[in-house]
Amino acid sequence: MDHLDVLESRTIYVLREAFNKIDKLAMLWSLGKDSNVMLWCARKAFFGHVPFPLATIDTGKKFPEMYAFRDRYIKEWNLDVVIAGCPPVEEMDPSLPPAARSAARKTAGLKAIVAREGYTGLIAGIRRDEEGTRAKERVFSPRGEQNTWNFRDQPPEFWDQFNTDFAPGTHLRVHPLLHWTELDIWRYTKRENIPLVDLYFAKNGKRYRSLGDKDITFPVDSDADTVDKIIEELMHTKIAERSGRAMDHEAEDSFERLRAEGYL
Amino acid sequence: MSKVAEPSIQSVPPLKIVIVGHVDHGKSTLVGRLFYDTGTLPDGRVEAVRAMCEKRGMPFEWAFLLDALQAERDQGITIDISQIFFRTAHRNYVLIDAPGHREFVKNMVTGAAQADAAVLVVDAREGMQEQTRRHAYLLHLLGIHQIVVAMNKMDAVDYKEARFQEVGTQVRDYLAGLGIDLLHTQMIPVVARDGDNIVNASSKMPWYDGPTLENALDELQPPVTSLELPLRFPVQDVYKFDDRRIIAGRIESGFLRKGDTLLFSPSNKKARVASIEAWHAREPIIATRAGQSIGVTLDEQIFVERGEIVSLASNPPMLTNVFRGRIFWLGREPLVPGARYKMKLCTGEYQIEVEKIERVIDVQEMESNEINHVERNAIAEVVFRSRRQIAVDPFEHNMFTGRFVIVENYDIVGGGLINMDGYADQRQLGIKSTNIFKVEHRVPLEERWKANGHRGGILWMTGLSGAGKSTLAFSLEQHLFRRGYLVYVLDGDNVRHGLCSDLGFSPEDRVENIRRVGHAATLFARAGFLVLTAFISPYRDDRDRVRAIAPDVFHEIHIDADLPTCETRDPKGLYKKARKGEIQDFTGVSAPYEPPAAPEMRIDTAKYSIEECLAHLDEYVATNFAITMR
Numbered sequence: 005m006d007h008l009d010v011l012e013s014r015t016i017y018v019l020r021e022a023f024n025k026i027d028k029l030a031m032l033w034s035l036g037k038d039s040n041v042m043l044w045c046a047r048k049a050f051f052g053h054v055p056f057p058l059a060t061i062d063t064g065k066k067f068p069e070m071y072a073f074r075d076r077y078i079k080e081w082n083l084d085v086v087i088a089g090c091p092p093v094e095e096m097d098p099s100l101p102p103a104a105r106s107a108a109r110k111t112a113g114l115k116a117i118v119a120r121e122g123y124t125g126l127i128a129g130i131r132r133d134e135e136g137t138r139a140k141e142r143v144f145s146p147r148g149e150q151n152t153w154n155f156r157d158q159p160p161e162f163w164d165q166f167n168t169d170f171a172p173g174t175h176l177r178v179h180p181l182l183h184w185t186e187l188d189i190w191r192y193t194k195r196e197n198i199p200l201v202d203l204y205f206a207k208n209g210k211r212y213r214s215l216g217d218k219d220i221t222f223p224v225d226s227d228a229d230t231v232d233k234i235i236e237e238l239m240h241t242k243i244a245e246r247s248g249r250a251m252d253h254e255a256e257d258s259f260e261r262l263r264a265e266g267y268l
Numbered sequence: 269m270s271k272v273a274e275p276s277i278q279s280v281p282p283l284k285i286v287i288v289g290h291v292d293h294g295k296s297t298l299v300g301r302l303f304y305d306t307g308t309l310p311d312g313r314v315e316a317v318r319a320m321c322e323k324r325g326m327p328f329e330w331a332f333l334l335d336a337l338q339a340e341r342d343q344g345i346t347i348d349i350s351q352i353f354f355r356t357a358h359r360n361y362v363l364i365d366a367p368g369h370r371e372f373v374k375n376m377v378t379g380a381a382q383a384d385a386a387v388l389v390v391d392a393r394e395g396m397q398e399q400t401r402r403h404a405y406l407l408h409l410l411g412i413h414q415i416v417v418a419m420n421k422m423d424a425v426d427y428k429e430a431r432f433q434e435v436g437t438q439v440r441d442y443l444a445g446l447g448i449d450l451l452h453t454q455m456i457p458v459v460a461r462d463g464d465n466i467v468n469a470s471s472k473m474p475w476y477d478g479p480t481l482e483n484a485l486d487e488l489q490p491p492v493t494s495l496e497l498p499l500r501f502p503v504q505d506v507y508k509f510d511d512r513r514i515i516a517g518r519i520e521s522g523f524l525r526k527g528d529t530l531l532f533s534p535s536n537k538k539a540r541v542a543s544i545e546a547w548h549a550r551e552p553i554i555a556t557r558a559g560q561s562i563g564v565t566l567d568e569q570i571f572v573e574r575g576e577i578v579s580l581a582s583n584p585p586m587l588t589n590v591f592r593g594r595i596f597w598l599g600r601e602p603l604v605p606g607a608r609y610k611m612k613l614c615t616g617e618y619q620i621e622v623e624k625i626e627r628v629i630d631v632q633e634m635e636s637n638e639i640n641h642v643e644r645n646a647i648a649e650v651v652f653r654s655r656r657q658i659a660v661d662p663f664e665h666n667m668f669t670g671r672f673v674i675v676e677n678y679d680i681v682g683g684g685l686i687n688m689d690g691y692a693d694q695r696q697l698g699i700k701s702t703n704i705f706k707v708e709h710r711v712p713l714e715e716r717w718k719a720n721g722h723r724g725g726i727l728w729m730t731g732l733s734g735a736g737k738s739t740l741a742f743s744l745e746q747h748l749f750r751r752g753y754l755v756y757v758l759d760g761d762n763v764r765h766g767l768c769s770d771l772g773f774s775p776e777d778r779v780e781n782i783r784r785v786g787h788a789a790t791l792f793a794r795a796g797f798l799v800l801t802a803f804i805s806p807y808r809d810d811r812d813r814v815r816a817i818a819p820d821v822f823h824e825i826h827i828d829a830d831l832p833t834c835e836t837r838d839p840k841g842l843y844k845k846a847r848k849g850e851i852q853d854f855t856g857v858s859a860p861y862e863p864p865a866a867p868e869m870r871i872d873t874a875k876y877s878i879e880e881c882l883a884h885l886d887e888y889v890a891t892n893f894a895i896t897m898r
Contacts, residue, residue, distance in 0.1 A: 005559045006279040007360075016561035017504070017518050024505045024574065049516075051509050051563060052547040132351045139350040142378075160374040160598055160680050162381030165612050165673040167680050174678075183362075185353050191278070196548070239274075244310035 008192050011184055015042070016049040017164065018143055018180040019127070023055060025168040026125030026176060030086065032114075033058040035070045036215045037200055038129035041189050042181055044198050046127075047081075057084045059126070061113045064090070065217040073201045088117035103220045104262055110217075111267045115150075118175060125176040133185045134245060137263050145177040146170050153177075153264050186213075186245050187238045194231045205229045213245050282353065282360035283490060286380045288407065289389035290397035291367075294420040298389055298460035298481075299352070299365045300330030305467035306482065308354040309333070330461065351379075358486040366403075373402070373645045374598040377683065380406060384491045385414035387481070388439070392425045392457070395435045396442060398631075405631045405647060406596060408446040409685065411667055415448065416484045417455040422464065422473065429475040432457045454484040494521035494558045498583035500661070500669045502614035503532070503576045507563070514545050514563040515572060517615065520668035524564070524578075525555040531581040532572050533659035536695070538581065539566035575616030577659040577669060585659040585669055586693040589809065590862065591686050592626065592651050593672065594663075595642070599681030603642040603650065609681070611652070613672040618658050620674075623862075624651040650684070651860070653808075662688045690859035692775035694809055716796035720754050722893045724793040724821060727885075728814065730805045730864060731827035732856045733842055734834030736873040736881070737802035740827060743878065744885050745800055753889075755798045758789055763803075773853050779810055786814030793821045798893055806855045808862040823892065825885075826867040829874040831856050 005013070022029060031046065031054070033039050046054050060074065078085050090113030096105045118126065132139045142158050144166035159167040170176065181189075193200065203212045210223040211234075224243060228234040287295045303309050317332040350365045366379040380386065386407050390400055407415060417439055425431040436455050444450055456465055457476050464470035467482045479487065499522030507514045524530075528541050544553040545563040556562045577585055597603050603622060611620045626649040628639050642648040663670030663685035674682040717723050727744075729737040741757045748755040764771070768784055771777040782805050792799040805811050815822040834856065835843045846854035853859040864870075869888055871881050 005557070007281045008279075010281045010559060013518060013559055013561040020504050020516055020561070048547050049561070050507065050547075051512075051514060051545055053509055133353050136350070139352055158375070160378045160683075162378050162683060163671055163673065165680065165683075167675075167678070169610075169675060169678045171678050183351075187278075242309075242311045244312065 008188065008195060011188055011192070012045060012048070014164075014183060015045040015180040018166075018178065019046050019049040021164075021166055021168070022125055022127055022144075022176075022178040022180070023050070025166075026178070028121070028123045029056045029125045029127065029178075030059045030121065030123050031056055031127040032129070033060050033074075033083075033085065034129070034215075035060070035066070035074050035201060036129075037189055037193060037204060038131060038181055038184075040198050040200060041184070041192055042127070042129040043081075044196060045180065054081075054083060056127075057086050057121075059086045059088055059117055059121075059123075061088050061090065061110050061117070063109055063113070063217050065219055067201070067203055067215070067218050069201050069203050070215065073199075077199070086117065086121065088113050088120075091116070100261070106217065106220050107262060107267065108265070111262065111265055115266060123175060125178055127178045127180060129181045130179055131184050131186070131189075132182050137260050138182075141179055141182055142166075143179050143182055144168060145179065146174050147177055147266065149173045150266070152266060155264065187235065190231060190235050190238060194235065204234065206233075213243075277355070277359055280359060280490070282355075282362045283385065283485075283488060284362045284364060284383045285385050285387060285485060285488075286364040286366055286383035286407075286412075287387045287389060288366050288376060288380060288403040290391065290394070290399040290403075293389045293391040293394070293397070293400070294460045295389045296331030296333075296365055297329075298387070298418060298420060298458070298466070299363055300333040301460050301463050301466050302363070302481065303333060303352070303354055304330070305463050306354060306356060356482055356486055361485065373406075373596075376403060377406060377410075377596060377598070380412065381410055381683070383410075383412055385416070385485075385488045386412050387416045387418050387485075389418050389420050389460075390435060390439060392419050392421050392431055392435055396438045400439075401442060401631045402645070404442060405446065405629070408443075408448055409594060409596065409647065411663075411685075413448055413452070414488050415443065415453050416481065416488070417453060418460070418481055419455060419457050420460050422457045422470075423459045423462065427457075427470075427472045429473070432476075454479065454487070456481055456484060494666070494668065495523065497521035497558075497666055499524055499528075499579050500585065500614075500666060501530075501562075501578035502616065502669070503572060503574055503578060504615050505574055506572065512545065512565055513569065514565055515578075516561075516563040517578075518561045519556055519558050520614065521558045521666055522580075523555060523557050524562070526553075529581060530564075530566070530578045531584050532570075532576045532578055533585055533695075534587050534657040535572065535576055537570045537572060539568045539570050541565075542567045575614075577614060577616070584695065585661045585666075586688060587657045587659055587695040588688065588691055589655065589657050589694065590623070590651065590653045590691060590807075591658070591660060591688060592649060592691070592860075593684030593686060594647070594649050595674070595682050595684035596647050597642045597644060597682045599644060599674075599676055599679070601676075602644070603648070603682070605640060610675040611654070611658075611672050612675060613658060613660065614669060616658065618654045618656055620652045620654045622650055623653045625649075626651060649687075657694060660686050660688070662686055690775060690853060692779045692807060692810075694779070713794065713796070717895060720796050721895055722753055722798065723895065724754075724796040724798060725823060725893055726789045726793050726799045726801065726814075726818065726821055727823050727825055727889075728789075728805070728811065729800065729802050729825045729827050730811060730867075732829065732831060732834045732861055733804055733854075734837040734839060735827045735829040736837075736871075736878070737804075737827045739878065740871070740873075740881055740885065741800040741802040743882055744889075747882065747886065748798065748889065753798055754796055755800065756792060758785055758792075758799060758801045758803075760803045763788075773851075775807075775853065775859070778806065782807075782810040782814065786810075786817055789814070790818045790821075793818060798889070804855050804861070806859065806861045808864065811864065823869070823888075824864050824867040825888075826864045826870040828863070828870055828872050833874040 090109040096108040130138050142161045206226045206229045211226040212223050228237040289295050321328050352363050354361050364379040366376040457473055458465045465480045500520045502517050504517035526541050531538050542565045546553055605622050607622045611618045628648040661669040670686045673680050731737050738759055745755050745757045768781045771781050789799045789801055845851045846857040855861045
């Protein structure tokens with residue numbers, strides 16, 4: 005088995021564990037490159053089916069290309085998608101820096117959909133190489149009643165024995181892509197020919213490496229307009245993937261605070 | 269090290285390295301520096317760390333690259349593992365930075381359990397400390413044998429070779445004591461903070477001519493594949509999609525091919541692979557191998573469920589409901605005998621009970637202590653028992669099916685490796701003889717009893733060698749015979765001269781020995797005899813199986829004497845031989861004895877004389893077997 009086979013097999017294993025162990029399960033589909041790989045692996049895990057709903061947290065401020073992508077593949081792939089709205093920014097914690105405050109709307113939207121649908125588990129496509137606090141995540145990560153992440157006391161997790169027994173009121177975040185890197189995502193996307201939102205490909209010397217809301221996500225300088233060129237670019241770049249995501253950088257711990265409160 | 273071709277670097281899974289060692293010996297600093305020196309860090313990361321340090325009014329701290337949590341930076345400690353990707357010209361790596369504090373052992377184990385190799389960081393000033401030892405022991409326990417020792421803070425000992433050698437000997441002695449092959453253990457003097465011997469060779473230690481840390485990592489071997497091992501395919505789930513019933517799971521070892529006849533354990537069911545299913549496969553699949561998450565359909569609709577382990581019939585896992593685990597305990601409450609937990613082994617879940625704590629290992633002194641509880645973060649050997657049979661392999665045969673975790677309430681509280689030394693495979697191989705019908709006797713059992721004046725039955729005496737089974741059985745036989753009983757002793761030595769002369773003393777042979785004796789005793793009992801048996805019969809399950817043949821007439825008598833007493837008696841000189849290693853698998857010395865949980869009677873021969881014991885037995889027989897003549 006080559007590296008991509010190993011990554012895919014483990015992701016499938018994690019998805020099957022989540023499906024077997026969690027009663028009310030949903031997968032977060034952000035329409036980005038990682039989410040699409042995750043969804044692809046789910047279709048492999050369940051032999052062409054996706055046996056749980058997909059939840060899309062809609063801030064109303066995504067790029068038009070993303071909405072078009074969503075609507076197209078809901079039909080083509082016969083997906084069961086729940087779209088969750090977000091409260092206005094005025095209702096967010098005013099002590100957060102501006103971009104983080106804007107990003108916090110997503111957390112609030114997420115909490116609302118979890119409460120409304122009664123999900124006990126959410127599958128999310130975060131990766132360890134994206135950001136320092138994500139590097140410390142577990143595959144099955146318990147969240148408290150307020151969706152909070154207790155990073156000070158995480159359950160042990162080894163030999164792919166995930167902690168799936170939790171006290172009432174807890175829900176689980178399941179992370180089947182933790183062990184992938186950005187480069188892996190692109191190589192796999194190429195190998196499997198997985199469709200993508202066009203914004204990842206360079207136009208006029210700029211492209212998006214990471215997609216979020218249009219007011220707080222910025223493109224990077226790049227001429228990579230094909231998957232092959234993106235892979236080539238990533239092998240040499242020293243620019244961090246999330247450098248275009250404003251809320252990561254406003255204060256030393258702004259992203260950590262977002263995550264502790266339930267942000268992905 | 270020559271540069272390896274880029275496509276082959278990218279197609280090989282990264283080597284996973286865990287960084288372990290005592291608190292403040294410099295693990296996070298070492299990782300931060302390794303990142304920086306290999307050019308792995310994205311732009312701006314070092315500047316960001318510099319800003320964090322300036323804000324706190326402290327010198328530059330490499331560890332901040334990894335200690336991503338505010339609390340970690342504020343307290344200067346690593347709370348939880350980070351996994352970070354990095355590469356050299358040779359290959360890709362995942363570095364797992366583990367915490368050194370004692371209270372975070374669960375996080376350290378979480379990191380180490382998934383590693384292929386380890387870097388053990390030791391402070392050159394302090395030498396081996398408690399967590400250095402504990403971490404080294406845990407590495408050994410988890411089966412990690414490739415260890416690079418980075419002796420850090422060489423600047424604090426004036427870069428002296430003598431100190432490097434001195435601490436090096438400490439480390440080597442400890443690792444050698446664990447049985448780790450030192451031939452492949454590199455020891456490197458480094459100053460992580462300044463980058464000496466991390467990627468660049470140090471000019472401050474001209475006496476050292478070995479590899480840098482980066483070179484040493486590149487020399488490590490990739491993990492061995494489990495393709496050579498027998499097929500083990502734990503069932504993860506059964507799906508019903510599009511009229512197909514798909515058995516899904518990941519193959520942990522070996523190969524599985526279309527057309528193979530699969531054996532499911534513990535249910536012992538069999539079926540053939542009709543198809544290997546896949547979505548979006550490039551071509552039809554006829555064979556799969558270790559590591560792959562697959563799905564198969566079967567030619568028969570047998571009922572199988574999550575947790576069963578699939579193998580080929582020619583090489584199945586063992587079945588047992590008793591096993592020994594070498595465990596590391598992470599629970600807040602100590603583990604004690606009698607406690608019940610949930611065990612997870614691969615995808616299976618079982619209720620288990622702690623039968624016995626055999627020893628608790630002191631990682632400092634490497635001694636084992638005879639204490640009856642296992643505290644948090646301790647390592648111990650424990651015997652567990654479950655009601656249901658479990659399919660297992662000893663860890664040394666197959667790491668995937670030979671390890672388990674323990675769950676209490678909502679938490680994983682420990683992990684362990686299975687050791688089956690002295691325990692038998694309980695798989696029932698099935699009945700070979702066919703067309704056999706039970707014949708009804710024309711003499712009813714009750715008539716035989718009436719004629720004899722007593723009921724028939726089995727007094728099954730079990731106990732250690734030297735406990736007094738034969739002595740008591742033959743004395744009781746003589747006594748009862750004189751009182752008119754139809755009574756006969758089946759004795760271990762006698763049976764092994766004839767009925768069981770083809771059997772040795774391996775766990776499997778012992779199981780078969782007891783099975784035959786059980787059936788012979790039952791035939792005697794059905795003939796109206798009172799049968800006295802004198803067999804060590806060390807396994808509880810074997811005795812339970814004999815009871816199951818004839819539960820109405822089976823009486824289990826525990827002839828009990830402590831091991832020292834039995835050894836002192838040693839009527840046949842067997843203990844002496846066993847202690848010298850001349851006899852393998854000797855019960856009580858090199859093989860387990862499982863005392864009855866609820867015997868009908870217990871006779872303590874260490875405390876009471878033979879006459880007193882006989883009187884007890886006589887009374888028991890009178891109460892349970894005598895029929896008063898009218």
